[in-house]
Amino acid sequence: MTKVIKNGTIVTADLTYKADVLIEGGVITQIGPDLKGDEVLDATGCYVMPGGIDPHTHLEMPFMGTYSSDDFESGTRAGLAGGSTMVVDFALPNPGESLLDALKRWDNKSTRANCDYSFHMAVTWWGEQVFEDMQTVIQQRGINTFKHFMAYKGALMVNDDEMYASFQRLAELGGIAMVHAENGDVVAELSAKLLAEGNTGPEAHAYSRPPQVEGEATNRAIMIADMAGVPLYVVHTSCEESHEAIRRARMQGKRVWGEPLIQHLTLDDSEYMHPDWDHAARRVMSPPFRNKQHQNSLWNGLQSGSLSVVATDHCAFTSEQKRFGVGDFTKIPNGTGGLEDRMPMLWTHGVNTGRLTPNEFVAVTSTNIAKILNCYPKKGAVLVGADADLVVWDPEKSKTITADSQQSAIDYNVFEGQDVKGLPRYTLTRGQVAVMDGEIKTQEGHGKFVEREPNTVVNKALSTWKELTAPRPVERTGIPATGV
Ligand code: URP
Ligand code: ZN
Ligand code: ZN
Numbered sequence: 001m002t003k004v005i006k007n008g009t010i011v012t013a014d015l016t017y018k019a020d021v022l023i024e025g026g027v028i029t030q031i032g033p034d035l036k037g038d039e040v041l042d043a044t045g046c047y048v049m050p051g052g053i054d055p056h057t058h059l060e061m062p063f064m065g066t067y068s069s070d071d072f073e074s075g076t077r078a079g080l081a082g083g084s085t086m087v088v089d090f091a092l093p094n095p096g097e098s099l100l101d102a103l104k105r106w107d108n109k110s111t112r113a114n115c116d117y118s119f120h121m122a123v124t125w126w127g128e129q130v131f132e133d134m135q136t137v138i139q140q141r142g143i144n145t146f147k148h149f150m151a152y153k154g155a156l157m158v159n160d161d162e163m164y165a166s167f168q169r170l171a172e173l174g175g176i177a178m179v180h181a182e183n184g185d186v187v188a189e190l191s192a193k194l195l196a197e198g199n200t201g202p203e204a205h206a207y208s209r210p211p212q213v214e215g216e217a218t219n220r221a222i223m224i225a226d227m228a229g230v231p232l233y234v235v236h237t238s239c240e241e242s243h244e245a246i247r248r249a250r251m252q253g254k255r256v257w258g259e260p261l262i263q264h265l266t267l268d269d270s271e272y273m274h275p276d277w278d279h280a281a282r283r284v285m286s287p288p289f290r291n292k293q294h295q296n297s298l299w300n301g302l303q304s305g306s307l308s309v310v311a312t313d314h315c316a317f318t319s320e321q322k323r324f325g326v327g328d329f330t331k332i333p334n335g336t337g338g339l340e341d342r343m344p345m346l347w348t349h350g351v352n353t354g355r356l357t358p359n360e361f362v363a364v365t366s367t368n369i370a371k372i373l374n375c376y377p378k379k380g381a382v383l384v385g386a387d388a389d390l391v392v393w394d395p396e397k398s399k400t401i402t403a404d405s406q407q408s409a410i411d412y413n414v415f416e417g418q419d420v421k422g423l424p425r426y427t428l429t430r431g432q433v434a435v436m437d438g439e440i441k442t443q444e445g446h447g448k449f450v451e452r453e454p455n456t457v458v459n460k461a462l463s464t465w466k467e468l469t470a471p472r473p474v475e476r477t478g479i480p481a482t483g484v
């Protein structure tokens, strides 16, 4: 049984051209004019693009005394509805738990996925066991990315000595270090002070995490990664201070990538001043939304290439869960949704405004991600042999975002009321049509785990640099007598 996508314009990260796409056995088998197949999907007036990859999600994640409310079923359904065909979720070990045991829990949850997925591993504590497990995770489980929380003191946070030890191990094994860059010590101090002064509302969440805490941590992580000789991926880059550090590092030839979120690109900190407590609390996430200047910095980064990808950090909590924090903003579960809206929102505010070309859109929502995470061209490509993870994108199709019509399990949407223009006509996951003209036809359990090997070429570049600065004892002709 073959499928053919006909009459569309293929848009990849570097090319735009008219051609049909033939699919068989879940992969692309032919690209060219006038192709024939058993089933025809009409793409007249549409772009045929690699399906989106969301490199940052938290599905059914235990966090702040609860679990995030979208699981692998509803989360991937939401992603597919919006044109994303792969998610990369974070497996989180409990303190003292082996990385492999944490992965077992994530393996169990992810059997319900409607589209393909992969995992990043979080390093939430440090010890001999983690040191050993890292090798198995990288070499046997095909996971090459490890996140370190520099925030959430007393919970997920790791200190600099732990981070440096972990980064060195990753350098040795060919992994990539990731950081949640916020200075957790300063955030804890600011939070305690704000609470003591009677600032208990959701707006205080933003006051407790100013751009400086993010800029400081990003700079620190870059320097530690540089000393360890490991590539660094900075998740949820939200402000100019952090972007500046990434920009500078990249100009110095360091392998550093920045990941702005669709929320930070399109929503600002005025949301926290809303008179309705629920409205503000629903937008509490870390880092918080920033002002327009920071937003412009992020858009500039995407346009110039100093920021590489756009994610969601999808971590959805219901209004009821958010209300754990009434009277104490530090207890509001941190996180917002976005899986269904990332692609339409970025198209609307990026491509329709002229900030991004369609090719750049593909790069930051899919291809760059697949390349950095090392699953290209299986994912992120429209090429013969690549998985048929595709979105047939109708640039004229529009809607208003509402919680009532969303796939996510929560009762609100942070983009509520926003008009978007540019939506999927079809979304295909390994050749299977999951979305057809707005109709959801997902299949629970269709998703498969995507293995990602270490990118030894990137790490080789860094280890060459390391050799140049390796300590060498100096042969000396004169050594003074010891003592006084
Ligand atoms: O507020 C956020 N971002 N919640 C999810 C966990 C994280 O820090 O990525
Ligand atoms: Zn984070
Ligand atoms: Zn509201």
Ligand code: ZN
Pocket: 056, 057, 058, 313, 315
């Ligand atoms: Zn996150």
